[in-house]
Amino acid sequence: MTPHGSSGFHSSIRGAAPSSERPTGGWRAVVLLVAVLALIIVTLDVATPADFRARALLGLVPIAVALLAPVTVTAVVTGLLICVYLGLQAVAPLPTGGSWAVLGPLMIGTGGLLGVLIARRREEQRSRVRALTDIAEATQRAVMRGLPERFEDLRIADYYQPAARAARVGGDWYDFQPSPYGVRAVLGDVSGKGLPAVSASAWLLGAFREAAYHEERIEEVARRLEIAMQRYSAWTRITEGEGLTDAFSTGLLLHFPPESADRVDVVNFGHEPPLVVTAEGRVHTPELPAGLPLGMGTLGAAAPRVARLPFGVGDTLILFTDGVTECRDAGGTFYPVRERLPRLVTPRTAQEPPGVLLRRLAEDLREHRYGPPSDDAAITVIRRTAERAPYVDAADAELYGPRTADGQYATDMRFLECASRSSSSTKASA
Template sequence: MRIHSIRSVSLNPAPTGPKEFRAGLALLIIVCAIVFADALTPAWFHSRSLLLLVPVAAALTSSVLITTLTVAGAMGAFAYLGWSRPGAAFTSGYVILLVGCLVAALFVAAVREQQRRRLVVSDQVARAVQRAVLRPLPSMVADLRVAEAYLPAAEGALIGGDWYDVQPSRYGVRVVIGDVSGKGLDAIDASAALLGTFRDAGYHEASLQEVARRLEVCMQRHNVWARTVEGREYDGFATALLLNFSDGHMDVIDFGHVPALVVNVRDGAPTEVEFDSALPLGLGELAVGPPAVKRLPFRVGDLLVLVTDGVTESRDVVGDFYPLIDRLRAMAVDGPGPDRLCDALIADVSRYRRRGPADDAAIMVIQREAAVMIEQDSDARRLYEAPPMDW
């Protein structure tokens, strides 16, 4: 149930499928039924008038091809009734009305098909943007098993202001999860800028504090660019947790984000991990020094749960906040892996929310496993080490 997961789909609109052919067949059966009903009713009762509705229904539900076939069937039925029942009243006005409805049905079907193609292309562009901003994460990085899920606030949206990623490096596996202030395109724009900086700095920089500094500079530069170049009144900031996993421990820098939770492998009890919180990204000019790095053990089998405030601030019908620790305690009894726990958590949050999501919600679950050896000549090693070059 990875809400944000992307499937590769062609930009070309899908051809007419079995469902549409079945719909067309049903419409033609209705045409035959109308003809049959007209033959059994008196001449003064014009059941054939219902033929006007069939092409309209086809235009609203089917492709141009199916609508054309339905129009042809309706016109054939009309001609047959005029030939087989000459006593029935066929006025010129009635004929003009019928022909007008058939032509209008074809026009509506053509416009609908064009709009459908535009929607298909727009959907694929949105998915490409999503892949660029929130790329699919590997299920296994070094000795870490990773699961993630994303629940956007806006109905039909694919991405929002929450951002997260995993970046392998020779210095350890870097992980980030954060939440940009604001909503809409401004938040997405800032998220994309921060993620791009994290992927570059997380790979190249040896110091986690230097990665943090690069993210701070990125947020400030993004705000300046939005105001001076694009003319937007934007002065955003972002909360975040920045982590580095290496040699059985994790180093963490907290930029005012929702606290992380560690589920102990021994008793399954979730514990909230407190860090020395720094100011959110974008407000670093107000800080008196660099953010503090806290080192914690991360044993084999332990689960680390990272969320955004869209999870902890979800409310039920009576207005109570989502009890993350209590729900995690119940879910962790059976010792689920990251995938099962992540799916169960995002599903539980979805059910808990009162009137749909009020804010984006992102979840990452990370579990340390026994050390994984990477083949020296394996292509996966290039995730951690720069390729050899002569320049």
């Protein structure tokens, strides 16, 4: 497994929070603003009659500068403007006498004081935004962890666009988990929006990461996800929190058996079926039996069945949430992804890296959408290759390798080895 993170495209899409950089053009914008305003005011002062007193308008410049510059720069500009005013008084004194020699700098100083207060307030707000951004990034890393570009013989690319403005995470959730039984993947969409949906998706992702690693049968992983969704709703009712008391989530659970490089097992929890792009560039929608969404197992229906799909070398799976299919254009028409994707794929482009196909699809979706997104949208592209990505070191390969003959994990063996060493050292000291 390659040690590097997801593609730059994925990072730029998921990073939707406000930037901590100043969006005003930096120091050049400040210098240009001061120069232009000062030049206009001085020109008016020279060109107009002496009783017009245009130079008093210099007191407005620090207020304008405060919208772009920090406190220190605003104070320095105020001092420079006072010097400019005194220079104008020396070159062309006003006919009213010395009163303006004092009143003018006082007006500029008052404007500078207001500017400093404005700049300080703006910096405090920017600090709060930066703190919230850091919290959002920490939440993103905890809920939606970064993914490598390769898992075993799979290449992946992912797209995530939360609906909430300046958000990093939402109610759509997806992840990959290598295990001794093969790579497992999941993509889902929690009911509701906002923080309750984020909380529910965090519960599901935590359950998936543990169950997908430890459970041999994909049916058991599916059962664990159902229990996790029910536990979340029950916990919300017990604590009377602000979560979703009757939460449910659609989803697709995938299992790539290591012994079969030509198929994938899929469990459908009432989710949109994926799209398959064959190695020859043919696009089709596989037939999948749909079960109830996660969290609705209490209704008494049978658990969703596992479907086995052909998935050989060169084939590509495209998973997406309803934020893609329900994206509307100016006329209110939904995005027809199943009709549009065949136009974006040709036999020549079918073997391009998954990130290229994902970028083409995301750009087409963005062109179709009118206005801001109304729902979270997630897309995952999975390509099977002939090469297997190596792990960083032998310890990682052992961690995710097949179980030993006695049924233990490599991690269990390491623990027993450490315990044995500890016991031996205790006996020796005794």
